[in-house]
Amino acid sequence: MKLLEERIIRDGRVKEGNVLKVDSFLNHQIDIALYNEMGKEFRRLFPGDAITRILTIEASGIGIACAAAQYFHVPVVFARKTHSINLDDDVYTARVRSFTHQREYDIIVSKRYLTSEDHVLIIDDFLANGCAVNGLLELVYSAGATVEGVGIAIEKGFQKGGSLLRGRGIRVESLAVVESMDAAAGTITFRRT
Amino acid sequence: MKLLEERIIRDGRVKEGNVLKVDSFLNHQIDIALYNEMGKEFRRLFPGDAITRILTIEASGIGIACAAAQYFHVPVVFARKTHSINLDDDVYTARVRSFTHQREYDIIVSKRYLTSEDHVLIIDDFLANGCAVNGLLELVYSAGATVEGVGIAIEKGFQKGGSLLRGRGIRVESLAVVESMDAAAGTITFRRT
Numbered sequence: 001m002k003l004l005e006e007r008i009i010r011d012g013r014v015k016e017g018n019v020l021k022v023d024s025f026l027n028h029q030i031d032i033a034l035y036n037e038m039g040k041e042f043r044r045l046f047p048g049d050a051i052t053r054i055l056t057i058e059a060s061g062i063g064i065a066c067a068a069a070q071y072f073h074v075p076v077v078f079a080r081k082t083h084s085i086n087l088d089d090d091v092y093t094a095r096v097r098s099f100t101h102q103r104e105y106d107i108i109v110s111k112r113y114l115t116s117e118d119h120v121l122i123i124d125d126f127l128a129n130g131c132a133v134n135g136l137l138e139l140v141y142s143a144g145a146t147v148e149g150v151g152i153a154i155e156k157g158f159q160k161g162g163s164l165l166r167g168r169g170i171r172v173e174s175l176a177v178v179e180s181m182d183a184a185a186g187t188i189t190f191r192r193t
Numbered sequence: 194m195k196l197l198e199e200r201i202i203r204d205g206r207v208k209e210g211n212v213l214k215v216d217s218f219l220n221h222q223i224d225i226a227l228y229n230e231m232g233k234e235f236r237r238l239f240p241g242d243a244i245t246r247i248l249t250i251e252a253s254g255i256g257i258a259c260a261a262a263q264y265f266h267v268p269v270v271f272a273r274k275t276h277s278i279n280l281d282d283d284v285y286t287a288r289v290r291s292f293t294h295q296r297e298y299d300i301i302v303s304k305r306y307l308t309s310e311d312h313v314l315i316i317d318d319f320l321a322n323g324c325a326v327n328g329l330l331e332l333v334y335s336a337g338a339t340v341e342g343v344g345i346a347i348e349k350g351f352q353k354g355g356s357l358l359r360g361r362g363i364r365v366e367s368l369a370v371v372e373s374m375d376a377a378a379g380t381i382t383f384r385r386t
Contacts (some may be wrong), residue, residue, distance in 0.1 A: 109221075
């Protein structure tokens with residue numbers, strides 16, 4: 001998506017350790033006009049009427065999922081992160097390992113809002129190692145629901161999450177795929193398909 | 194706001210301890226059409242061109258703030274919750290006490306996205322004791338920014354947060370103010386002004 005790539009080039013900051021800071025428009029401060037264009041693009045990439053729910057994870061995925069939901073006309077459900085083991089029978093749980101923060105946490109979603117009837121589009125802001133998306137997939141499978149696809153704002157194409165998911169036959173659509181970044185030069189190269 | 198009150202009556206669940214569960218449409222599963230109507234209503238309640246930024250807090254505030262931002266045409270900034278003391282010079286920090294979870298945490302916002310030039314509308318899903326809003330106000334004051342008002346989806350009118358804020362001269366607009374709830378009867382009474 002040209003608009004997002006241009007914005008990343010203009011306002012993204014490349015830091016040592018393959019860190020891409022996009023907090024001026026994507027995941028701390030939010031440009032809602034950009035979000036809405038991203039939402040429209042997800043709709044274009046996942047046409048048809050199969051999708052019944054959008055599933056995301058707090059916190060950065062929520063706004064993007066909401067923007068997209070306007071064009072899919074389906075509810076958003078966001079998985080909550082929790083640091084305590086949840087023994088509630090009313091929730092599905094998955095364990096997620098965060099490479100960024102070097103820790104593990106559980107994510108939960110209420111069984112009320114994810115059922116075997118659902119066809120789910122997973123949306124998140126970043127895809128790198130795929131840990132968050134894998135956790136969300138586990139929730140979907142626990143519910144007996146169907147995964148229609150995964151929509152990502154920015155994929156780090158040089159990390160393995162995207163290729164592993166696609167290798168499992170899951171449709172992954174990323175609006176921008178970063179092929180490489182150079183912190184010293186401050187340059188970003190996008191994948192061309 | 195009639196639409197929100199009707200939805201609370203229809204789908205809200207009153208639990209012991211003055212707990213109002215609205216996770217089927219507001220803060221776990223999200224009805225985006227309702228969010229957009231709420232966003233329009235906030236715009237009607239805060240007219241004019243003074244507001245330059247909407248400030249909220251992760252996680253449940255983000256979607257509502259994004260919906261509202263579409264009608265204000267300003268960026269959203271969401272404060273992040275953190276459990277570690279943040280010594281970063283680039284952020285404003287405030288301490289928040291959560292009555293729901295019986296613990297304290299810090300919230301942070303980057304100094305890049307909240308400045309003395311800003312006129313801020315604070316948005317959140319719930320107002321009860323006002324702890325989260327007070328933390329957000331502290332961030333705004335730390336930045337030397339101006340508070341234009343506070344927009345809340347559901348205020349628990351029987352708790353002190355709203356009256357304390359209004360007593361300080363802060364304009365608080367809540368789309369639904371719950372005057373009382375009865376868990377045994379499952380009834381909810383709204384404030385009429």
